[in-house]
Amino acid sequence: MSYLDLDELSEEDELLKSEVHRFVEEVVRPASVKLDKMAPEERVKPSSPYFKVLKEMKKLGYHKLHISPNLGGPSLTHLQRYIIMEELGWGSLGLATAIGVDSIPFSSAALIGSEKLMELVSAWMNDTECNFHGCWGVTEPEHGSDYLMIIRDEDYLKFGKGNVKAKKEGGEWVISGQKSAWVSAAPVATHCGLHVQLEEGKSLAEGLFCIVPLDAEGVSRGKPVDMLGMRDCPQGELFFNDVRIPEDYAAVPPGAFYGIFADQLLCLTSCAMGAFSVGLARAAFEEALRYARQRVQGGAPLVKHKNIKLSLYRMFEKVESARYYVRKAMEYTHRKIFEKGTFDASPRHARMAQVYAKRIAYEVADEALQVFGAYGLSKEMIIEKLFRDARALQIEDGTIEVLSLEAADDVIESYEKKYYDADLIARRYPEA
Numbered sequence: 001m002s003y004l005d006l007d008e009l010s011e012e013d014e015l016l017k018s019e020v021h022r023f024v025e026e027v028v029r030p031a032s033v034k035l036d037k038m039a040p041e042e043r044v045k046p047s048s049p050y051f052k053v054l055k056e057m058k059k060l061g062y063h064k065l066h067i068s069p070n071l072g073g074p075s076l077t078h079l080q081r082y083i084i085m086e087e088l089g090w091g092s093l094g095l096a097t098a099i100g101v102d103s104i105p106f107s108s109a110a111l112i113g114s115e116k117l118m119e120l121v122s123a124w125m126n127d128t129e130c131n132f133h134g135c136w137g138v139t140e141p142e143h144g145s146d147y148l149m150i151i152r153d154e155d156y157l158k159f160g161k162g163n164v165k166a167k168k169e170g171g172e173w174v175i176s177g178q179k180s181a182w183v184s185a186a187p188v189a190t191h192c193g194l195h196v197q198l199e200e201g202k203s204l205a206e207g208l209f210c211i212v213p214l215d216a217e218g219v220s221r222g223k224p225v226d227m228l229g230m231r232d233c234p235q236g237e238l239f240f241n242d243v244r245i246p247e248d249y250a251a252v253p254p255g256a257f258y259g260i261f262a263d264q265l266l267c268l269t270s271c272a273m274g275a276f277s278v279g280l281a282r283a284a285f286e287e288a289l290r291y292a293r294q295r296v297q298g299g300a301p302l303v304k305h306k307n308i309k310l311s312l313y314r315m316f317e318k319v320e321s322a323r324y325y326v327r328k329a330m331e332y333t334h335r336k337i338f339e340k341g342t343f344d345a346s347p348r349h350a351r352m353a354q355v356y357a358k359r360i361a362y363e364v365a366d367e368a369l370q371v372f373g374a375y376g377l378s379k380e381m382i383i384e385k386l387f388r389d390a391r392a393l394q395i396e397d398g399t400i401e402v403l404s405l406e407a408a409d410d411v412i413e414s415y416e417k418k419y420y421d422a423d424l425i426a427r428r429y430p431e432a
């Protein structure tokens with residue numbers, strides 16, 4: 001199904017939309033259904049459909065959606081980047097997340113990293129064989145939501161210390177500790193964009209963001225975990241035992257910039273998660289619409305019954321309103337970060353894009369499943385998978401409650417200000 005676009009798309013945009021849709025329908029969706037049914041250890045083998053899709057995505061340049069054209073990224077408008085991301089979410093939340101986290105270490109390094117890191121970035125950009133695959137190591141066994149709440153909380157010492165710590169020895173950082181089992185793509189990644197606390201630091205805020213090659217001595221991985229949803233993206237723990245990386249692999253060295261960096265990076269990931277969520281919601285709505293047109297009960301197709309009509313309308317309303325809000329928030333965020341380089345995207349608006357779209361994705365998947373009756377609970381129907389994925393979405397990349405709380409603090413502090421208050425963040429981290 002091809003949706004009617006309220007933005008008057010150019011011919012080029014329309015073409016892109018239909019080409020990406022064809023790709024996700026023919027390649028991404030079938031692989032994601034297969035992966036969902038496979039055992040965790042099978043999903044990470046070199047023969048897994050996971051790698052086949054990742055390679056295809058890299059050939060199409062989808063790993064570079066967070067690289068601006070002047071740094072070697074694709075010549076796409078902000079709107080075109082959104083269109084691709086919504087389609088990826090339509091095809092598979094897990095594989096969309098996989099290509100999203102793939103980019104985190106490298107696109108962050110492209111924005112703010114050293115010359116040395118730019119060599120790595122350029123190898124990753126040109127890779128179409130998945131020889132380079134990134135992941136994003138934030139969550140730790142003792143710190144999940146804390147990593148989000150620390151950004152704006154005055155009382156930042158209350159969050160305690162991190163599990164993964166780094167100390168400087170000569171020209172190297174030495175890293176030890178553990179990231180939690182929920183790190184997406186960790187079992188298959190070659191590089192991690194890692195949030196680390198300073199050994200001598202007093203809080204999570206006193207840290208750095210570095211790129212760790214996962215074949216470095218001292219790195220080990222846990223078994224891929226078995227989850228309810230988003231099973232098409234493998235997840236697992238990362239362990240660091242005196243892992244040494246060159247000094248200039250710290251893309252964001254210790255300093256006040258850490259607060260701004262974490263906040264702005266979250267603006268980007270929030271908008272991407274928002275677009276993936278709209279895609280997932282649209283997929284669920286379209287499944288329900290198709291099914292309701294065919295299934296006959298009470299002597300008529302389901303679409304003739306008033307409750308089903310209203311249900312379909314409610315789903316449509318949610319998908320459409322989420323799309324245009326997330327699009328706007330993404331366009332604004334990308335302009336601020338990639339085009340102007342001012343790093344003053346609005347956290348409250350970006351978080352809202354993520355929270356609102358995640359919430360409606362779950363509501364729509366739930367309502368769509370109800371339209372299917374018992375068939376909706378069957379593993380034969382994709383709506384069952386979409387529902388599980390939508391459930392995982394409420395936790396992935398920050399729970400919707402904690403993202404809302406964090407956005408609320410930004411609303412309270414900065415509502416009247418046109419732009420993001422970087423000074424305020426810097427003041428929060430006097431010791432960082």
Ligand SMILES: Cc1cc2nc3c(=O)[nH]c(=O)nc-3n(C[C@H](O)[C@H](O)[C@H](O)COP(=O)(O)OP(=O)(O)OC[C@H]3O[C@@H](n4cnc5c(N)ncnc54)[C@H](O)[C@@H]3O)c2cc1C
Pocket residue numbers: 101136137138139140143144145146149182183184185229230235392393395396397398399400401402405
């Ligand atoms: C599918 C999936 C993919 C993921 N991918 C990655 C990844 O690639 N990299 C990575 O680092 N992490 C990843 N995560 C981890 C994810 O970011 C965390 O699960 C999330 O931030 C929540 O942390 P937690 O699970 O430890 O829950 P907790 O922080 O323990 O929260 C438990 C509950 O308490 C609530 N809560 C917690 N703190 C507060 C507070 N201060 N105030 C009020 N309520 C609070 C939460 O809303 C939640 O309901 C992924 C998770 C999932 C499910």
